[in-house]
Amino acid sequence: MAERNWMEHRSYVLTVIFFIAAATGICWLFRLLHFPETNLVVVYILSVLLTARFTKGYIYGIAATVIAICTFNYFFTEPYYTLSVNDPTYFVTFGIMTVTSIITSALTTKVKQNALEAREKEAEASALYQLTSHLTDAADISDIAAITIKTISDILNCRAACLCFDESGQPEQCFIQQKNAKEQTRRNVADKEVLRHRMENLKTAYYAGEEFYDWPIYGREAILGILRIPNEAAERMSDAQLRLLRSMMESTALAMDRFRSAQERILSKEEIAQERYRSNLLRAISHDLRTPLSGIMGTSEMLMGMTDQEDGRYALAEDIYKDADWLHSLVENILGLTRLQDSRLVLNKQMEAVEEVISVAVMAIGKRAPEREIAVHIPDSVMLVPMDAKLIDQVLVNLLDNAVKHTPPEGEISVTVIENKEEEAAVFTVADRGMGIAPVDLSHVFQMFYTTHEKGADSQRGVGLGLAICESIVKAHGGTISAQNRRGGGAEFTFTLPLEVEKNDK
Structure with missing residues (x-):
């Protein structure tokens, strides 16, 4: 770059010398032909004008003006071959020449x-x-x-290259480089991690490497790629070419961002369509299973009533009833899931007595596990809470069902309700003395379709829907739900319900 500037400066200096020398030669000819002195002045002004035309910047025009005046004074004013002036009127001539030359040059x-x-x-x-x-x-x-490097290579007359980053922000293994006017090639990246780290910590507009000047292509959220210009081409780029290169990089970044956004929209639409098909299938299957399950439960319960408990057929009918009841509960959870996903969960809030809601849930669990005892702790006075009783009953049944599944027969299971006056909320707690929840699973138990690897909550004979539905129902009521392990063993699930009805719920 410095050598090129020096060559350019040298060329302009020679241009100045050439035009002044040519003007001097012409003026010698004019003097021999006895032309007026004003013609000589015009010739020198013309030389300054031509110098400004074929050089760049004001400095050469001004230098040509000074040299032209000195040359005119030296060769064509008395006393000759000196810079002295005998006639003071020549100062006026020199001044007019200077002003005229500078203005025309500028x-x-x-x-x-x-x-x-x-x-x-x-x-x-x-x-x-x-x-x-x-x-x-x-x-x-x-x-x-490929389109970008082809265009840039044509403009800069070089073999530009481009390395793309994937959706996770990692450089690809190969980058594309322009081989010739009609062909491109792919080259392997030596060390992707070093290159990525270098671009992420770049403090300047580009990185000058051994072979390329690397310019990062920035998207809205991350680096989309790296534009690579060979060193020779990068070093000889003018300011105008550098501006053009940056504009092209911005256009490339916009095109890449636009393409990725379009791909994300397509994937999102596909996921939504798949989710809709899955929900429709689950809903259809669940509705079709409801009726026969109810029939199986009713028939098995009737057989149990008609059979002596010591008869082997009683245990068989009891097992049928329990399995059908479990399937019925699963179907209800699936239907609740589809309603939540379709945003068709409509709350019918009414002021309900906590004692009655808990009683319904405990009775439902009593039918599934009549041998289990559930301790209930509620306030002595009647406690009314705004809720959709049917949905909160489903929450309590799911939590109690988990407690029954994962607690030994002699283990304690309890339901507790207290009033938190500071937060104006009713606090429901379902606790057990089972195996508890593994620490690795504790933060995931409310995720949909999540089942623990160990024998933790909602993992036996389930598909990971119960707790996820509980969370959705509680949040729809404006409350919160959490899980934790108890001291001495066991798990504890706590959810809250606001005591005052929100204005938008009225």
Whole structure:
């Protein structure tokens, strides 16, 4: 770059010398032909004008003006071949020459600069239009990179390259490079991690490597790729080319962002469609299973009533009833899941007595496990809470069912309700003395379809829906739900319900 500037400066100096020398030669001829002195002045002014035309910047025009005046004084004013002046009127001539030369030089330089800027902007606009018009037809990220390096290589007359990053922000194994005017090639990246770390911690606009100058292509959220310009081409780039390169990188980043956004929308639509099909299938199966399950439960219960408990057929009918009841509970959870996913869960809040809601849940569990005892602790006075009783009953049944499954027959199971006056909420707690919840599973138990590897909550004979539905129902009421292990063993699930009805719920 420094060598090129020196060569350019040398060329302009020679241009100044040439035009002044040519003007001097012409003036010698004019003097031999006895032309008026004013013609000589005009010739020197013309030399200054031509110097401004064929050089860049004001400095050469001003230098040509000074040299032209000194040369005119030295060769064509008395006393000759000195810089002295006998006739004071020549100072007026020199002043007029200086002002005229500087003005014409400045005007010429300004016009030339404006013309140059106009051509640069026209070339920039044309190149950007060409790039963006081709990018609209790109099929993927690699195609965008290929179009970009082809355009940049043509403009900079180099073999540009581009390395794309994937959706996770990692560089790809290969980068695309322009091999010739019609062919591109792929080259392996030596060390992706070093390159990624270098770009993420870059403090300047680019990184100058052994072979390439690397410019990161920034998207809305992360680095989308790296534009690689060979060192020779990068070092000889002008300011106008550098501006054009940055504009092209911005256009490339927009195209990559737009493509990724389109891909995300497509994937999102596919996921929504799959989720809708799954929900419809679950809903249809659940509705079809409801009726026969109710029939199986009723028939098995009737057989139990008609059979002596010591008869082997009683145990068989009891097992049928329990399995059918479990399936019925699973079907209800699946239907609740589909309603939640379709946003069709409508709350019918009424002021309900806590004692009655808990009684219904305990009775439901009593039918499934009549041998289990559940301790209930509620306030002595009647406690009314705004809730959808049917849905809260489903929450309590799911929590109690988990407690029964994971607590030994002699283990304690309890339901406790207290009033938190500070937060104006009713606090429900279902506790047991079972095996508790593994620490690794504690933060995931409310996730949909999550089942623990150990014998923790909601993992036996389940698909991981019960606790997820409990969380959705409680949150729909404006409350919170949490799980923790108890001292001495066992698990404890706590959920809260606001005591005051929100205005938008009235």
